[in-house]
Amino acid sequence: MTDLDWVPDGIDTSRPSAARVYDYFLGGSHHLPVDRELAGHIEAMTPDIGATMRANRAFLQRAVRFLARAGVRQYLDIGSGIPATGNVHEIAQAEAPGSAVVYVDVDPVAVEHSRAILADVPATGVVLADARDTELVLSATAELGLIDFGQPVAVLLAGVLHFVPDEANPAGIVAGLRAAVGPGSHLVISHATADGQPPEVIEAQKLSSRTGTGIVLRSHAEIASWFDGFPLVEPGLVHIPLWRPEPGEAVGHPERFGAYAGVGTA
Numbered sequence: 001m002t003d004l005d006w007v008p009d010g011i012d013t014s015r016p017s018a019a020r021v022y023d024y025f026l027g028g029s030h031h032l033p034v035d036r037e038l039a040g041h042i043e044a045m046t047p048d049i050g051a052t053m054r055a056n057r058a059f060l061q062r063a064v065r066f067l068a069r070a071g072v073r074q075y076l077d078i079g080s081g082i083p084a085t086g087n088v089h090e091i092a093q094a095e096a097p098g099s100a101v102v103y104v105d106v107d108p109v110a111v112e113h114s115r116a117i118l119a120d121v122p123a124t125g126v127v128l129a130d131a132r133d134t135e136l137v138l139s140a141t142a143e144l145g146l147i148d149f150g151q152p153v154a155v156l157l158a159g160v161l162h163f164v165p166d167e168a169n170p171a172g173i174v175a176g177l178r179a180a181v182g183p184g185s186h187l188v189i190s191h192a193t194a195d196g197q198p199p200e201v202i203e204a205q206k207l208s209s210r211t212g213t214g215i216v217l218r219s220h221a222e223i224a225s226w227f228d229g230f231p232l233v234e235p236g237l238v239h240i241p242l243w244r245p246e247p248g249e250a251v252g253h254p255e256r257f258g259a260y261a262g263v264g265t266a
């Protein structure tokens, strides 16, 4: 144990983690000097990165609110991250008390902190698993008994699939998840892209490999292909600030946000 009581035993504190770097950019309190150092390097190269991450979080929140208002009552949030403000269960349960939310992450800090804040929250659960192991994600989720896969489920993959390398077949992972959920289910994806981005974004991408889970930037066409059988709701797969912004949320140069977001419904 380090002197920080939220750091789980056994984690390598000399190496930055994607979850903690994201937490830093969101203004959270679960990051170490090594994470802040990497965040500083990335930010020096791509000053829009913090705004992109906050816009990603805001997209996730809008998408969950949209789905909750459309009647969704079950959420499988994969690559859920370290709890921050406006977590999925808070938004879903504010709209519809009792909505079931299962959080899945590969990062021990994200999982431990999620377990701590959810201990007394009904209809929620946490799974430590790698998204690349779809079978484990689904079986461990089923074991919790919170989600009925015969009923519509919203599968949330916000800001996570760019951590999955091509060799791990992200298209196959999403296909496996689509096949596991019933009619009327939904797929939410946000993903980093190089489309239209300046060269320094590509350079900054290389820094992400220091976390052990480097980022793969993908094209609009590739990300859109993962919605097979889940047609995108309006406005389609768009730069993240453009996905149904709420009043006052519109931004001037959405193309500067190097990530796409979309929601598909089966």
Ligand SMILES: C[S@@+](CC[C@H](N)C(=O)[O-])C[C@H]1O[C@@H](n2cnc3c(N)ncnc32)[C@H](O)[C@@H]1O
Binding pocket: 018, 019, 022, 056, 057, 060, 078, 079, 080, 081, 082, 104, 105, 106, 107, 110, 129, 130, 131, 132, 157, 158, 159, 160, 163, 164, 213
């Ligand atoms: C950028 S954060 C996104 C958090 C949250 N989904 C959001 O959009 O606000 C990415 C999260 O994905 C997790 N992650 C990265 N690779 C993963 C994998 N292979 N399996 C599960 N989680 C993963 C990281 O640990 C991190 O918590």
